[in-house]
Amino acid sequence: xxxxGKRKAGEILGREGISQMIQGFINDYLEKPSYKGAVKLAGxxxxxxxxxxxxxxxxxKMLDGKYSAENELTNIIDANN
Numbered sequence: 001x002x003x004x005g006k007r008k009a010g011e012i013l014g015r016e017g018i019s020q021m022i023q024g025f026i027n028d029y030l031e032k033p034s035y036k037g038a039v040k041l042a043g044x045x046x047x048x049x050x051x052x053x054x055x056x057x058x059x060x061k062m063l064d065g066k067y068s069a070e071n072e073l074t075n076i077i078d079a080n081n
C-alpha cells in the first residue's frame with residue numbers, strides 16, 4: 001500500500017480509529033510477547049504511523065515519537081563509540 005492509501009485509511013478511521021487500531025495491535029502483542037512479535041508489532045506501527053499523516057496534528061504527535069526513538073538510537077551509538 002502506498003502512502004496515499006495509508007492517508008486515505010487514516011481519513012476514514014480518524015484520530016480515534018487510528019488510536020484504537022494501534023492500541024489493539026499493542027494489546028494483541030502483550031497477550032504473548034516475544035522478540036519476533038515485537039518486530040512484527042514495529043512493522044504494524046510503522047504502517048499506522050504513515051496513516052497519521054492525513055492530519056497535521058496527528059502527524060506532529062507521530063513525529064514526536066519517531067524523533068524520540070531516533071534520539072534513543074543516537075544515544076546508543078554515542079555510548080558505544
